[in-house]
Amino acid sequence: MDKYFRGTRIDADRFRDGMALLTGAVNIVATRNGEARSGLTASAVCSFSAEPPRLLACINFSGNSFQQIAESRCMSVNILAQSQEELAKRFANMLGSEDEDRFDYGTWTELITGAPVLTEALAAFDCAVEEMLVAHTHAVIIGEVKDVIVNGGVKPLLYSNRAFTTTKGEYDEFPLDYIIASPWH
Numbered sequence: 802m803d804k805y806f807r808g809t810r811i812d813a814d815r816f817r818d819g820m821a822l823l824t825g826a827v828n829i830v831a832t833r834n835g836e837a838r839s840g841l842t843a844s845a846v847c848s849f850s851a852e853p854p855r856l857l858a859c860i861n862f863s864g865n866s867f868q869q870i871a872e873s874r875c876m877s878v879n880i881l882a883q884s885q886e887e888l889a890k891r892f893a894n895m896l897g898s899e900d901e902d903r904f905d906y907g908t909w910t911e912l913i914t915g916a917p918v919l920t921e922a923l924a925a926f927d928c929a930v931e932e933m934l935v936a937h938t939h940a941v942i943i944g945e946v947k948d949v950i951v952n953g954g955v956k957p958l959l960y961s962n963r964a965f966t967t968t969k970g971e972y973d974e975f976p977l978d979y980i981i982a983s984p985w986h
């Protein structure tokens with residue numbers, strides 16, 4: 802085999818077929834640039850480091866939200882609950898019209914950076930943009946986490962095999978002292 806692995810046996814559709822099987826949490830990444838708020842549904846989000854607290858989001862740079870994040874240098878990452886599927890669809894342009902304000906739905910506030918934060922998200926992270934790596938169609942955006950809301954207590958919204966879903970089984974609301982005592986907190 803060639804040392805540099807030249808050539809490929811796959812195209813974008815085959816790649817998508819594989820990635821469709823990677824089950825992911827569904828989030829809304831949002832920003833405020835002056836008076837303009839924008840945001841999109843994004844599953845390409847993950848923790849980057851805890852010390853210091855950083856996360857990353859992969860955002861298509863041809864979309865409106867990327868341009869606004871690049872200018873405002875702030876973003877929120879809002880982890881959605883199962884009950885927020887409709888909101889996920891609105892922020893992915895799957896529901897509503899192009900000219901509708903996506904922020905007319907849900908309860909939004911601001912913390913430190915000014916990015917809109919969804920108060921009823923499962924958890925929400927208010928971030929300053931620390932780094933952006935642009936490659937091909939997307940940008941990896943590293944967020945310096947300035948503040949966090951932890952709600953918990955309800956099932957997450959997941960996206961798997963091109964459909965919205967959630968976890969199996971029921972669980973009770975986490976008591977706050979559990980969250981504070983958690984080694985991950």
Ligand SMILES: Cc1cc2nc3c(=O)[nH]c(=O)nc-3n(C[C@H](O)[C@H](O)[C@H](O)COP(=O)(O)O)c2cc1C
Pocket residue numbers: 827839840841842843844845846859860861863864865866867892893894960
């Ligand atoms: C479940 C789901 C996950 C998505 N994940 C991402 C993502 O991680 N990054 C991205 O750029 N777009 C993602 N999208 C597509 C955007 O939500 C969609 O293109 C949106 O309309 C872009 O809005 P904008 O033009 O305001 O940026 C996802 C869509 C869905 C339904």
